Amino acid sequence: MAYSDNDRFPRFGKAARVVHFTxxxxxxxxxxxxxxxxxxxxxxxxxxxxxxxxxxLIHRIAACIFFFGPILGICLNPKGFFLVIREITHWxxxxxxxxxxxxxxxxxxxxEVAPQGYLNGGQKLNVYLLGFGFLGLSITGFVLWxxxxxxxxxxxxxxxxxxxxxxxxxxxxxxxxxLGSFHPGSGASWEAIWGGTLSRAFAEHHHARWAQEVxxxxxxxxx
Numbered sequence: 001m002a003y004s005d006n007d008r009f010p011r012f013g014k015a016a017r018v019v020h021f022t023x024x025x026x027x028x029x030x031x032x033x034x035x036x037x038x039x040x041x042x043x044x045x046x047x048x049x050x051x052x053x054x055x056x057l058i059h060r061i062a063a064c065i066f067f068f069g070p071i072l073g074i075c076l077n078p079k080g081f082f083l084v085i086r087e088i089t090h091w092x093x094x095x096x097x098x099x100x101x102x103x104x105x106x107x108x109x110x111x112e113v114a115p116q117g118y119l120n121g122g123q124k125l126n127v128y129l130l131g132f133g134f135l136g137l138s139i140t141g142f143v144l145w146x147x148x149x150x151x152x153x154x155x156x157x158x159x160x161x162x163x164x165x166x167x168x169x170x171x172x173x174x175x176x177x178x179l180g181s182f183h184p185g186s187g188a189s190w191e192a193i194w195g196g197t198l199s200r201a202f203a204e205h206h207h208a209r210w211a212q213e214v215x216x217x218x219x220x221x222x223x
Contacts, residue, residue: 008198009211011198019073021193029058032048037052067142093114094115095120098120118210126172136169137169140159140165144159144162180193
């Protein structure tokens, strides 16, 4: 089958996209309720949630969605999960070359992109950052919720760790959102989260090796 530059590349299924948006929304609910509860000068924000008690309850509900949402996504699409695991545990020299040129990419300077797979080098690093941040924030958060079930010394450590991880993960999420949605060089990846597919131009530039694999699987050949 012949293809043209208008061909799309299937990237994310409906379940993955729903989980992504659900996770994103629950994260920011956690952020704003957590900030309103943690900082006295931001306590007026509690009025948006119906008071401090309601903000605490909403925070805990959002925490459950934040934690169990990705687990549901894995259950709905185990193939996609194992694809990501395979990608982040297999590094190639092209991945490191991508990371080396990241600053050029970030500031919009012309740069060569080494052929990348389903996840490029930057995305692999991002999975580690967000993944460990997610686990750390979830574990410390549930310890703060149920401190009676862990040694008191461990619970005491979880308070500052939770407070430290929250802004770190927020910075990582904001950076991820900027690069995936607004950055002139890679913002088109938002199309994959919104509509599930990528344009040929974007796929071949940012994920050339993966694009070739998809074309082969779909039986697409050049005219």
